[in-house]
Amino acid sequence: MLKIQNLTATVDDGAKTILNGLSLSVPAGEVHAIMGPNGAGKSTLSYVLTGRDGYDVTDGTVTLDGDDLLDMEPEERAAKGVFLSFQYPLEIPGVPTLTFLRTAMNAQRKARGEEPISAPDFMKRAKSLAKDLKIKAEMLRRPLNVGFSGGEKKRMEIFQMMMLEPRFIVMDETDSGLDVDALRIVADGVNALRSPDRGILIITHYQRLLDYIVPDAVHVLSSGAIKASGDADFAKRLETEGYDAYA
């Protein structure tokens, strides 16, 4: 499904190389985890995959189902089904959460040549998902993420993810800042989305999320490249042993 080959990316007009020949494949139906020390390039990978400005890809390829992702605008990638749960979700002043989400959903549908979702269908789905995620209706009327706590923002990322039903999901440290209850809610949401035609890439610092979402593979990202891979138990070893061996 997602194929990254020899991805090399720089910032500051090439002055600094952050991703350095990174290769990784996530087949459809699988959940992969990326772990690694601070500053390894994990968030950078999530931004390069989604097309944020400021990064120059100087080598390598990224394809989703064979289509060249790097050639697309961020909104085109989103319409193709790429979703990023941000490490630091942005505040969107003045735009109510539901207005934002409905606009996003219909923009994606339009780009795919589909009909817009009807207001009643949208509301029905939003209400039932909000209930599952323990998000109050009042919060959905507030401007997106404005004044939300760290945990609320993360939960709102999952809410958007479940509403949009993306085909390929990147989660960047969605677990940091969540208490155990919230972690379980988030994990239930992600597990509900596991399906044979969907791929999920979970970036995390802590093994604890992977107790709830058991990955098919775990990779170590260090100094801008994948240095080692293993199964779910590998994550447990990494947590106790640290990343020194992969520097």
Place this chain on the structure above:
Amino acid sequence: MTHMRDRLPHKGLEAWKWSDLRGVVGEAPIEGLEDRMKLRLWNYIDFSDGPQPAPRDDAMGQISSAFGGDAISYVVPEGAQPESPLELSQFSAGNVRIRVELKAGARLQVREGYGTTDGGFSNVEITYVVHDGAELDRIVTTAKDIDPGVLHVRAHVTLWNDAKFNQTQLTFGGKFTRLETRIACMGAVEVEMSGAYLLDGKRHADMTNYIDFAAPGSTVRDAVAGVVTDASRGVFQGKFHVRRPAQETDAEMRHDALMLSDRAKVNAKPELEIYADDVECAHGNTVGQLDESALFYMRQRGIPLGQARAMLLEAFVVARLGDDEAMAEQVRGWLEARA
């Protein structure tokens, strides 16, 4: 009448340094009303004719009395609260003076809509006297798709005890547009002012608000938002002048502008001059750009760049402009055409 040009205020004067009226007028004819002003009353209100406004001795005041002739003057009787607004519209060139007086307890909404003709010169002096307990809603818009000319509108608002004044202004600028509001708070009054300017091309708009506090206990909120693109220029000047007797004044002024182009300009001067000691006065001023990371976030969710920009801008303007749906619609139209 080209000699009149030499009387016009110019950029050498502090209050006009960013809005050089003399420089812009050129050969535009300065003329009288010539039946181009219409005062529309949508339902019958028993207005009586009012007195002439006091003469004003500055250049713009002199020009409007010299060329505008007698002022149009109305009085809203004590306690009268007509349901329909007084509409002043279809004015596109010339000089005019207007005076509207609200007797005690009266309530009125006035909708002023101005335009200009290409190369035209429009000059409006409007005086409002709002007596005890009366309430005036003033809504000012300038035409969106006009041949840009020169438009100068100055309102003199005198508020007596317990009066309320709510003002909303929206302009898309012109060759030269200045909307000036001068308020005298003569008793404990409540004032809510909001304004927005949206400018493109080489358009210019100036919102100048001067508020003079002469008595204790007034509350004033003044918020102006600006969006400038291309090589346009937005100007905000705001001043609170709190005299010694005006204790317990509670006044806040904000100006926030977004620049969408390097060639656009915003000049802002918020000022406080305070002689009373027990007051709460604040001002804030920001000039910035759209938040790039918020834009990326929106695009990551599938919203195309142009639409994302328009959404953030609309939220920015409408949050400050209040909930007048017709105005919000105009703002939306302008943004969508330019996003």
